[in-house]
Amino acid sequence: xRKLGFACLFVLFIVGQMTAQQQFAFSFGETPxxxxxxxxAETNFKYHYGIPVFSNFNLNAGMTGFDLSDLFLADGANxxxxxxxxxxxxxxxxxxxxxxxxxxxxGGYRYDDKTYLSxxxxxxxxxxxxxxxxxxxxxxxxxxxxxxxxxxxxHLAFKADVLGVLHAGISRKVNSKLNIGARVKIYSSxxxxxxxxxxxxxTTSENSTNLIRQSLxxxxxxxxxxxxxxxxxxxxxxxxxxxxxxxxxGNLGLGFDFGVTYHVTPQLEFTASLLDFGFVRHSxxxxxxxxEGDYTFDGINFLYDGGNINYWDQLGDxxxxxxxxxxxxxxxxxxxxxxxxxALKYSFGEIRSKVCYADTHKQYYYxxxxxQLHNVFxxxxxxxxxxxxxxxxxxxxxxxxxxxTINEYSATIIGSGMTFQWGxxxxxxxxxxxxxxxxxxxxxxxxxxxxxxxxxx
Amino acid sequence: MRCKLKPLILLFILPLFIxxxxxxxxxxxxxxxxxIMNAPLVHFELDQLDFLDDTGTTELITVSDVTDIDVFQSxxxxxxxxxxxxxxxxxxxxxRGFQIRIALLDDNLVPTxxxxxxxxAASRNEVDFRENIVIAENxxxxxxxxxxxxxxxxxxxxxPIDPEVEWEMDFRSVGIFYLFF
Numbered sequence: 001x002r003k004l005g006f007a008c009l010f011v012l013f014i015v016g017q018m019t020a021q022q023q024f025a026f027s028f029g030e031t032p033x034x035x036x037x038x039x040x041a042e043t044n045f046k047y048h049y050g051i052p053v054f055s056n057f058n059l060n061a062g063m064t065g066f067d068l069s070d071l072f073l074a075d076g077a078n079x080x081x082x083x084x085x086x087x088x089x090x091x092x093x094x095x096x097x098x099x100x101x102x103x104x105x106x107g108g109y110r111y112d113d114k115t116y117l118s119x120x121x122x123x124x125x126x127x128x129x130x131x132x133x134x135x136x137x138x139x140x141x142x143x144x145x146x147x148x149x150x151x152x153x154x155h156l157a158f159k160a161d162v163l164g165v166l167h168a169g170i171s172r173k174v175n176s177k178l179n180i181g182a183r184v185k186i187y188s189s190x191x192x193x194x195x196x197x198x199x200x201x202x203t204t205s206e207n208s209t210n211l212i213r214q215s216l217x218x219x220x221x222x223x224x225x226x227x228x229x230x231x232x233x234x235x236x237x238x239x240x241x242x243x244x245x246x247x248x249x250g251n252l253g254l255g256f257d258f259g260v261t262y263h264v265t266p267q268l269e270f271t272a273s274l275l276d277f278g279f280v281r282h283s284x285x286x287x288x289x290x291x292e293g294d295y296t297f298d299g300i301n302f303l304y305d306g307g308n309i310n311y312w313d314q315l316g317d318x319x320x321x322x323x324x325x326x327x328x329x330x331x332x333x334x335x336x337x338x339x340x341x342x343a344l345k346y347s348f349g350e351i352r353s354k355v356c357y358a359d360t361h362k363q364y365y366y367x368x369x370x371x372q373l374h375n376v377f378x379x380x381x382x383x384x385x386x387x388x389x390x391x392x393x394x395x396x397x398x399x400x401x402x403x404x405t406i407n408e409y410s411a412t413i414i415g416s417g418m419t420f421q422w423g424x425x426x427x428x429x430x431x432x433x434x435x436x437x438x439x440x441x442x443x444x445x446x447x448x449x450x451x452x453x454x455x456x457x
Numbered sequence: 458m459r460c461k462l463k464p465l466i467l468l469f470i471l472p473l474f475i476x477x478x479x480x481x482x483x484x485x486x487x488x489x490x491x492x493i494m495n496a497p498l499v500h501f502e503l504d505q506l507d508f509l510d511d512t513g514t515t516e517l518i519t520v521s522d523v524t525d526i527d528v529f530q531s532x533x534x535x536x537x538x539x540x541x542x543x544x545x546x547x548x549x550x551x552x553r554g555f556q557i558r559i560a561l562l563d564d565n566l567v568p569t570x571x572x573x574x575x576x577x578a579a580s581r582n583e584v585d586f587r588e589n590i591v592i593a594e595n596x597x598x599x600x601x602x603x604x605x606x607x608x609x610x611x612x613x614x615x616x617p618i619d620p621e622v623e624w625e626m627d628f629r630s631v632g633i634f635y636l637f638f
Contacts, residue, residue, distance in 0.1 A: 074482035083488050142492030144633060210500040211546055211631040299497030299630070302522040302606060304507055312525035441481050 026271070026341045026372055028391065028401050031419050031426055032108060032453045035118050037341060038273040039169040039181030040259030043108070043116045044457075048426075050106030050120070051452045058101045060432075062409045062445035065094025065131060069441040087136060092155040093380070095130040104164075106453065114173040118183075121167070123246050126337065127160040128378050143204040147212070150201035153221050157198070157379045159337070162191040162227075163280065164246030169257065179261040187253035189280045190245030191227035191237075192334050196379040198222065207298065214297040219323060222290040224332050226251055226282035233287070233327075253280030255336055267365065272342040283331040293323035338377045345370035345391075352396060366393045374407075383408060387415075397421040405432065409445035417449075426455045490638040498543070498630040499524070499606055505551075505624045508610050513620045521607040523562070529601040533636070538592050538599070540635035545586040547577055549626035553618070554579035554611035557628075562603040569597040579614060 026037045032048040033056055034041040050056065066086045071079070101124045108118035132155040137146070169183030200219030207213035227250065230236035255278020262270045297319075300311045347365035368391040375382045385407035393399045403415040410433070417430030429450040436443025501522075508517050528534060547557070555577040561570040570590060577584050590598060606628070618624070 068481070072481045072483055072485070074480050074485075079485045079487055080489050139492060140490055142494045142636070144493040144495045204495065207497075210497040210629045211544065212495060212497050214497065297497060299500050300524050300526075302499055302501035302524070302628075304501065304503060304520045304522050304608075310525060312527060439480075 026273070026343055026374070028399075028417060028419070028430075031428055032106065032118070032455065033428055033451055035108065035116075035169065035171065035181075036103075036120075037275070038259035038261070038271055039118075039171060039183040039257045040179055040261050040273065041171060041181065041271065042173070042179045042261050043110075043171055045108075045110070045455045046457055047109045048107060048118075048453050048455045050103055051454070052104060053102060054452045055103035055106040055120075056101070056122070056449070056451035056453075057103070058099070058447075058449040060100075060445070060447040061096075061098040062407075063094070063096040064408055064444065065090040067442050067444050069439070072441060084140075087133075087140060090131045090133055092131060092133045094133075095128060095378075095380075097128050097378075097383075098125075099127075100125045103451065116171040117168070118171070119168040121164060123162075123164050123243075125162050127158075128337075129158040129160075130155065130380060132156045138202070143214075146204070148203065148205045150203045150217075153198045153200040153202075153219065156221065157196045159194040159196070159334075159379050160192065161189060161280075161334075161336075162242055162246065163187050163189040163250065163253075164248070165255075166248065167257075171259075177263045181257075181259045183257035183259075185255040185257065185276070185278060186248070187255060187278065187280045187336070188246050188248045188250040189226065189253065189282065189334070190242045190250040192251070192280065192282055193223070193225045193228060194334060194379070195221070195223040209298040216293070216295040216297075216323060218294065220292045222288065224282070224286070224288045224334070226284065226286045226332075229285060229287050231285065236285070251280055251282040251284050251286075253334075253336070254278050267347045269345045269347070270343070271345070273340075275339040275341070276336040277338050278336050280334045280336065281331065282334060286329055286331060288328050288330040288332060289326070290328075291323055291325035295319055295322045340375040340377075341372065343370055343372035349392075352393070364393075367391065401430075403432070407445070410436075413445060415447070421455065424454050424456055426453045427451070490636075492636050492638075494634045494636065496528075496632050496634070498526075498632045499604065500629045501606075501627075503608065503626045503628075505618045505622060506620055508618050509620055516610060516613070516618055519607055519609045521605060523566075523603055523605040525602060526604050527602065528632075529561075529599050534634065535599050537636045537638050538634060539637040540592060541590045541598065542633040542635075543572065543586075543588050543590075543630060544633065545575065545628070545630045546583070547575075547586075547626065547628050548583045549577065549624070550582065551624040551626055552579055552616040553613070553624075555626070556609040556611065558607040558609065560605045560607075561598060561601040562605055563597075563600045564602050566603065566605075569599075569601045570595055579611065579616075 028034060032050065035043065036056065066089055070086050071082055101122055103120060103122045106120035108116060110116050134151040134155045138151045165185050165187055167183050167185040169181060171179060171181035173179050198221045200221065201217050203215045204212055228237055255276050257273060257275045259273035264270055300315060303309060345368050347368040349365050349367035351363050351365055371388045374385040385405055387403050387405040389401055389403040391399065391401045398418065398420040401417045405413040405415060412435060413433045414435050415430065415432035416434055419426065419428035431437060432447035433443055433445050436446055440446060507520055509515065510517060557575040557577060559572040560568045563569050572588050575584065575586050592598060
């Protein structure tokens with residue numbers, strides 16, 4: 001049973017689409033991992049280094065409009081029937097997201113009492129695909145049963161990225177209340193495909209010139225890719241290349257993270273971060289496909305004038321003149337999906353003191369409640385999530401967090417997480433949507449995050 | 458106050474053990490996609506002058522025109538077309554009869570499919586026609602690269618064509634492509 005669960009997660013990892021919903025771990029514990037989500041997070045250790053590959057693994061998958069059980073539940077129903085049911089349920093606002101991130105290298109070093117430096121390298125796959133409802137209907141049903149329906153190309157919107165990120169950050173304590181931080185990132189994109197802001201309709205309708213008329217109106221579609229074809233324009237998409245180019249061998253970009261931690265009172269803490277504010281400039285192995293124009297097609301008009309006219313060529317020339325298409329090696333800029341996190345946490349309960357770097361000590365409360373907001377900027381606009389949480393320490397070494405999240409996937413997402421210290425080994429693990437984990441097939445969203453790091457005080 | 462919520466540990470660990478997808482069947486991914494696409498084909502309007510020679514005095518028995526059509530050379534069509542229907546609507550105010558012969562041809566003008574000749578009697582003003590072609594029974598149709606429409610004027614029954622008298626014939630057609638993926 002568990003093998004199947006992992007298999008499902010693996011499938012989601014490979015073929016799915018991704019959204020960065022690591023908000024669960026935001027503002028949770030003073031672990032190396034929190035620096036990834038808030039470069040302004042407070043740290044109380046002397047240095048840390050991650051176990052390569054195991055330092056941080058994060059997988060999020062979510063979908064709206066339908067779930068996998070609608071298609072794959074072993075209920076004996078005809079698959080076409082189920083597929084049509086899903087097709088009738090979804091609309092163009094529904095989407096599938098998957099995000100997978102693996103830390104290859106992660107480390108940090110305390111420069112002085114107020115300054116902590118961190119660096120690392122991780123690989124990320126991030127995919128968002130909106131359901132092109134009209135185009136799916138067009139391909140599935142055709143035009144015969146859809147006379148006068150304007151199939152719109154604006155439903156076509158997606159963004160897929162595979163990239164490596166080399167980063168270095170600084171967390172600086174300004175005073176007893178304020179801690180700020182920033183991180184610079186160099187992106188190396190090995191694959192990108194994106195399309196958005198498309199327009200146009202295709203309509204088949206009855207007409208007096210011929211029995212029917214096909215009209216392409218305000219057509220304007222562009223698909224940008226890099227890493228999909230080689231310099232000769234041949235399809236060149238293999239796993240080895242994709243992975244190797246993430247090590248600074250792909251199209252490069254620059255980004256920044258910013259973060260802040262502010263203690264309003266000793267018990268009330270505000271944290272916020274802006275992540276992946278940056279871009280990738282795609283100039284290698286790019287292909288940009290585009291088309292634009294209007295066209296009305298009534299068929300071929302025979303003239304019977306004996307002129308031996310090549311009607312078909314005329315038609316093709318006329319279409320190209322009115323709807324010019326192109327395939328070009330144009331360079332383009334792709335913005336990273338920026339994320340905005342903010343949390344307000346009120347700590348209470350028993351006060352304890354913990355050992356920090358250089359034998360210093362810091363007081364902390366055993367319990368905390370609060371809420372956090374998470375927003376990621378997607379092709380069709382922001383995806384918001386609101387999370388309320390409760391944190392409690394089971395011991396000086398074990399800290400837990402329980403969350404309830406409302407987002408576009410569900411209003412009943414319960415998450416649980418834990419971080420514990422065993423000697424110098426810090427281990428954290430989180431599962432969001434505990435209820436959904438009972439039946440992954442029916443879960444509209446699932447998120448797992450774990451990591452192992454060495455922390456030295 | 459220290460909250461002893463050790464069940465939280467269970468809450469964290471539990472999903473790892475209760476996660477299951479054992480009620481799933483991923484082998485059933487087999488969607489039959491059968492879109493039906495319709496597309497306008499040939500249309501034309503002929504008047505009385507089209508059936509007279511250059512002198513305007515002698516009737517032409519037949520007029521014919523042909524066009525390339527590459528649609529059957531598309532790999533999508535060749536691999537997935539199950540059936541092709543031709544639908545025609547014709548109207549006229551000619552007091553004359555016609556025979557309309559439509560053929561699909563290959564590069565060498567050899568018919569890959571010939572439709573039944575369509576009679577358009579002198580007494581009728583409108584004719585509708587539909588012919589269904591099952592590709593499996595007529596595989597040569599996939600070699601089609603041209604389409605010809607020939608109009609034969611039925612000899613006069615007392616209503617010769619007068620270049621000064623306006624008569625008109627409209628021909629409109631649509632193809633329906635039944636695709637099976």
